[in-house]
Amino acid sequence: MADAVMLQTVLFFILLSSRFVLGQVSYSIPEEMPKDSLVGNIAQDLGLDVKRLISGKARIHTMDNKEYVELNKDRGVLLIKEKIDRESLCAKKSPCALHLQMILESPMELYTITVEITDINDNVPFFERDEIRIEISESAVTGARFVLESAIDADVGTNGLQSYSLKPTDNFVLELQNYADGGKSVEIILQKSLDRENQGHLTLLLTAMDGGEPVLSGTVQIHIIVLDVNDNAPVFTQKIYKASVFENLPNNFKLITVSASDADQGPNGQVTYYITNTDQSVKDIFIIDQNSGEISLCGAIDYEKSGYYQINIQARDQGGLSDSCKVNIDVLDINDNTPVIAVLSMSTFISEKSPSGTVVAMMNVNDADSEANGQVHCTVSDNIPFSIKSVSNNVFSLLTEHELDRETDSEYNISLTCSDQGIPSLSSSVNLRLHISDVNDNPPVFEIKKYEAYVVENNTPDLSVFTVKAVDADSNQNARVSYILEDSTVNGVPVSSYVSVSADSGIVNAVRSFDYEQLKYFHFRVKSQDGGSPPLSSNVTVKVIIQDQNDNAPQILYPVQTGVSPVAEIVPRSADVGYLVTKVVAVDVDSGQNAWLSYKLQKTSDRALFEVEPQNGEIRTVRQVTDKDAVKQKLTVVVEDNGQPSRSAVVNINVAVADSFPEVLSEFSDFTHGKEYNDDLTFYLVLALAAVSFLFIATVVVIISVKIYRWRQSRIFYQSNLPVIPYYPPGYADTGTLHHMYNYDVCMTSGSRKSDCKYSTLGGKSVLLLDQSLTETMQREIKPSDSPELVSHFLKHFSLLECLKCIGTVYAHA
Numbered sequence: 001m002a003d004a005v006m007l008q009t010v011l012f013f014i015l016l017s018s019r020f021v022l023g024q025v026s027y028s029i030p031e032e033m034p035k036d037s038l039v040g041n042i043a044q045d046l047g048l049d050v051k052r053l054i055s056g057k058a059r060i061h062t063m064d065n066k067e068y069v070e071l072n073k074d075r076g077v078l079l080i081k082e083k084i085d086r087e088s089l090c091a092k093k094s095p096c097a098l099h100l101q102m103i104l105e106s107p108m109e110l111y112t113i114t115v116e117i118t119d120i121n122d123n124v125p126f127f128e129r130d131e132i133r134i135e136i137s138e139s140a141v142t143g144a145r146f147v148l149e150s151a152i153d154a155d156v157g158t159n160g161l162q163s164y165s166l167k168p169t170d171n172f173v174l175e176l177q178n179y180a181d182g183g184k185s186v187e188i189i190l191q192k193s194l195d196r197e198n199q200g201h202l203t204l205l206l207t208a209m210d211g212g213e214p215v216l217s218g219t220v221q222i223h224i225i226v227l228d229v230n231d232n233a234p235v236f237t238q239k240i241y242k243a244s245v246f247e248n249l250p251n252n253f254k255l256i257t258v259s260a261s262d263a264d265q266g267p268n269g270q271v272t273y274y275i276t277n278t279d280q281s282v283k284d285i286f287i288i289d290q291n292s293g294e295i296s297l298c299g300a301i302d303y304e305k306s307g308y309y310q311i312n313i314q315a316r317d318q319g320g321l322s323d324s325c326k327v328n329i330d331v332l333d334i335n336d337n338t339p340v341i342a343v344l345s346m347s348t349f350i351s352e353k354s355p356s357g358t359v360v361a362m363m364n365v366n367d368a369d370s371e372a373n374g375q376v377h378c379t380v381s382d383n384i385p386f387s388i389k390s391v392s393n394n395v396f397s398l399l400t401e402h403e404l405d406r407e408t409d410s411e412y413n414i415s416l417t418c419s420d421q422g423i424p425s426l427s428s429s430v431n432l433r434l435h436i437s438d439v440n441d442n443p444p445v446f447e448i449k450k451y452e453a454y455v456v457e458n459n460t461p462d463l464s465v466f467t468v469k470a471v472d473a474d475s476n477q478n479a480r481v482s483y484i485l486e487d488s489t490v491n492g493v494p495v496s497s498y499v500s501v502s503a504d505s506g507i508v509n510a511v512r513s514f515d516y517e518q519l520k521y522f523h524f525r526v527k528s529q530d531g532g533s534p535p536l537s538s539n540v541t542v543k544v545i546i547q548d549q550n551d552n553a554p555q556i557l558y559p560v561q562t563g564v565s566p567v568a569e570i571v572p573r574s575a576d577v578g579y580l581v582t583k584v585v586a587v588d589v590d591s592g593q594n595a596w597l598s599y600k601l602q603k604t605s606d607r608a609l610f611e612v613e614p615q616n617g618e619i620r621t622v623r624q625v626t627d628k629d630a631v632k633q634k635l636t637v638v639v640e641d642n643g644q645p646s647r648s649a650v651v652n653i654n655v656a657v658a659d660s661f662p663e664v665l666s667e668f669s670d671f672t673h674g675k676e677y678n679d680d681l682t683f684y685l686v687l688a689l690a691a692v693s694f695l696f697i698a699t700v701v702v703i704i705s706v707k708i709y710r711w712r713q714s715r716i717f718y719q720s721n722l723p724v725i726p727y728y729p730p731g732y733a734d735t736g737t738l739h740h741m742y743n744y745d746v747c748m749t750s751g752s753r754k755s756d757c758k759y760s761t762l763g764g765k766s767v768l769l770l771d772q773s774l775t776e777t778m779q780r781e782i783k784p785s786d787s788p789e790l791v792s793h794f795l796k797h798f799s800l801l802e803c804l805k806c807i808g809t810v811y812a813h814a
Helices: 002-018 042-046 050-055 086-090 280-285 661-674 679-698 700-705 707-719 788-796 800-813
Strands: 022-030 038-040 059-062 069-072 077-080 096-104 109-118 131-137 145-148 161-167 172-178 184-190 201-210 217-227 240-246 254-257 272-275 286-288 294-297 308-316 322-332 340-346 349-351 359-366 376-380 386-390 395-400 411-420 427-437 450-456 464-467 481-485 499-501 507-510 521-530 537-547 555-558 568-571 580-583 585-587 597-604 610-612 618-621 632-641 648-657 743-748 756-762 765-770
Touching: 022 038, 022 042, 042 050, 042 077, 042 109, 059 069, 069 096, 086 096, 086 109, 096 340, 131 145, 145 322, 161 172, 161 184, 240 254, 272 286, 280 286, 280 308, 286 308, 340 427, 359 376, 359 411, 359 427, 376 386, 386 411, 395 411, 450 464, 481 499, 555 648, 568 580, 580 648, 585 597, 597 610, 610 632, 679 700, 700 707
Parallel strands: 022 109, 131 217, 240 322, 349 427, 450 537, 568 648
Antiparallel strands: 038 077, 059 096, 069 077, 096 109, 145 184, 161 201, 172 184, 201 217, 254 294, 272 308, 286 294, 308 322, 340 359, 359 395, 376 411, 386 395, 411 427, 464 507, 481 521, 499 507, 521 537, 555 585, 568 765, 580 618, 597 632, 610 618, 632 648, 743 756
């Protein structure tokens, strides 16, 4: 009862630690059952469903790899696979049993099955020899004993050898000796003296019988040869000899010497020794010297096959008298067997997120040695997250110590080593390969944290701008990355109208053509998403920078080219070398070197008189102005940018070289002709000339009275330096070409709508402008920051008539 409780407790703790079911069932069947005979209903006896046997891939494992019993999973029963001979399987060992394990998977389960093989009476007792010859002296006294050769019966128990019978029993009776170890010996006892002269030869029939049903028997004839007087039998010094010997000793190793003495002399006192065991295995291992009684080895002695031997020794003299003794040999174990590892079940794949303590494999480890030499402990290789536990005496399970990470190690080569406790210790190893299956636990990661891409403006739509790249440490579908353009806006417009992203390759394509002058750069975000379930993702910011192309020609800001009225820059004949005539102001909306402007004089009436500064567009005189220089000078200036290829703009500038207005007037018609005015304009010019003439006659008296003053004022006026009037667009930043403030003085005759004359003074330089539309007299100061529309209005509306009226007004004020 106590043993049963202890067994249940052990099984309970094993179940808790191993995480799989451990059950046990026993059957008993007779030997020699035919193939496919029923052993037992294993599913019913273990309380399992037949479907569980199929889904769990149930299989039978045996220690010696001999499959006598097989499992029918469809019926859930155990069947005889091969006819079992108990005598071949266990010899004299009793009880005789098969020890099996049934393994189930998903989850792993282990069941122990014991099948006891019972004996049937299928072996007849027999004697090794057909006849036994015994020589007995006629002087043998009544009660003399003669040991006979025992019969052999391979069966055990009641089916084994049970009794003997002897016929006839006139001179001898039969006596059976039972030993404590279960052995039997048979002797005949002389109950009537022999008379050689009366009967020199006796024949007896010895019958050996077993206890089976029916009883089986075997016989042997005993021939008694009556000898002449030998009245002393040999006597052993000990009835039982004992010896201990280590296994694996070499042949001819001397174990022990037995000794018997005979009181007779001469041939009747000479003793010879014989081994009388009926078991051939004893005779194959041990040999005795017939003369000396020395027992030695003649074969391999193995503790794992048998740890104990009993040798029956007979000593006979020449007169046929004998005595017997026994030699008990204890075989001592040495550590000569390595542990044998048998993998009962093994998982090829395991998820990286399997919990700690997951069973990976189960092994049966057996060591044929005994005691410490057969005690086994197992270890796994270092630096791997696995441990091994003992489930039962010989069964071990391999467990995970913590969660695994496929990205760190995608597979493990597990070296399992099992060692015994012998000295020296013996061990064996087995290598197990375990693959780690992937779980989607890693999001895609972009190669860089922020992308910058450059696109030259005026690109074609569908242009491949660049590629974003993200990698996922997972595998297979969990590592398949797709790319998604996140919703956002650029200047209020969805970003999808600017770029698109290939979901498979991450290639970013332009959807439209970009214009650097409208958009310099923009941002958007791209999300990378893997194919796991659920999917994991990450995103990255992309900055697209638009690069400038030279797609804009320079724009001329000043002089303004209206095509309506001429603009003349006045250069006094007293101007020195380097006199600033005017300045060409131009801008280029491109950037960088595409906006670097250079100026050159393309065409001029007198190339030796003027030059233009290549960097700032200032037109200056290169020599002293002379009286021979023509009043009318026409210059053509080309403004080029530094792009590849370069773009340019052309501006025409009229310059009047004169010290007085009459000179300008005399040449004015040429300017107007050059402008291709229509016939209506010519009419108005003639009308203006008539009005001016009338004005001069009406004011002649005033002119004479202030002649000196007028002469002085006119000299100051013509010798002053007057620069050009620049035009700045709103927000335009000075590029270093203008540095002064510009004042514009406007004078008109009161009450006149079309007789307005304006002149401007810019640092002492003179510019003559004619206007046809101003309606009132005004004088104001205009700075470079004034409205560009007002400046343009002044530049476009000057006429010759209005200028002459303005001169008259100046005289009147003087």
